[in-house]
Amino acid sequence: MPEGDTVARQCRILHDALAGAVLTACDLRVPRAATTDLLGWTVREVRPRGKHLLMRLDPPTPGPGPLTLHSHLMMDGIWHVDGTPLRSSDTSAGPRPAHTIRVALTARHHDGHETRAIAYDVKQVRLVPTADEHTLVGHLGPDLLDPDWDADPGLRERAVRNLGAEPERPIGLALLDQRLLAGIGNIYRSELCFLARIHPAVPVSAAGDLGRIVDLAHRLLRLNSDRAVRVTTGGMMGRDGDLWVYGRGGRPCRRCRARIVRGELGDPRLEGTAPRVLWFCPRCQDGSGMPGREPVHGGARARRRDR
Numbered sequence: 001m002p003e004g005d006t007v008a009r010q011c012r013i014l015h016d017a018l019a020g021a022v023l024t025a026c027d028l029r030v031p032r033a034a035t036t037d038l039l040g041w042t043v044r045e046v047r048p049r050g051k052h053l054l055m056r057l058d059p060p061t062p063g064p065g066p067l068t069l070h071s072h073l074m075m076d077g078i079w080h081v082d083g084t085p086l087r088s089s090d091t092s093a094g095p096r097p098a099h100t101i102r103v104a105l106t107a108r109h110h111d112g113h114e115t116r117a118i119a120y121d122v123k124q125v126r127l128v129p130t131a132d133e134h135t136l137v138g139h140l141g142p143d144l145l146d147p148d149w150d151a152d153p154g155l156r157e158r159a160v161r162n163l164g165a166e167p168e169r170p171i172g173l174a175l176l177d178q179r180l181l182a183g184i185g186n187i188y189r190s191e192l193c194f195l196a197r198i199h200p201a202v203p204v205s206a207a208g209d210l211g212r213i214v215d216l217a218h219r220l221l222r223l224n225s226d227r228a229v230r231v232t233t234g235g236m237m238g239r240d241g242d243l244w245v246y247g248r249g250g251r252p253c254r255r256c257r258a259r260i261v262r263g264e265l266g267d268p269r270l271e272g273t274a275p276r277v278l279w280f281c282p283r284c285q286d287g288s289g290m291p292g293r294e295p296v297h298g299g300a301r302a303r304r305r306d307r
């Protein structure tokens, strides 16, 4: 599952490749948008919101308001620009079969140069008036990669407050809930819990300083949104040393040498499949008796999934 940093990076590359260009071909291979004619529309910008990608389009003539082409990378969606996959450590960068194409755009720049952008396996492709974007992403909590994060302390405050809203909920589940704060996926929840020395099954109320966790998440996502390979260890661990615990089950902890444990912690309320695997160090992340090796399921209260 791509995380906020991956989405932000793909958006930035798409923005640089397409902003200001006019669509000369547009193929939306999803039933509800397939008949929409976007020829002549101009790509104004491509922006992330949490793990959602928003491509904003201006009409060729005054009249209709701007539109937003929305998509979500979900488990393994990826965009290619002029045949080059926007690589990420989450997704296979190899060739994708044509039948997995969901969006195919060609856009012409002022100098006549054309760029082709293709989205494979993306989900939730929708076209809405830009004024109605909130119907698609309005449920999301503060975006850890919001450009206003530093200027607007209210974003951080709200993220911290949201994270603590359900004190009994395991921190490893709350971190994944995009309605509380947007951008953290399965990799970061494992890495953040390790860095904060918290067992992922510990209730939010016992997880210590939530502000510190939010700050750490913001810093890591921003750092990695500029890089093709995600690193949480500071890059000092040598080859194959990018992450502390994620995907390292049975291998020695980089801090204390104890064996990293693979566990499961999921919530049917959250996007993706539940339970979802995670990794932690049983020594560095003392759970004070929490059953980390056993699958731990969150509450089954029916809520809208973050889609």
Ligand SMILES: [Zn+2]
Pocket: 253, 254, 255, 256, 257, 258, 281, 282, 283, 284, 285
């Ligand atoms: Zn350890």
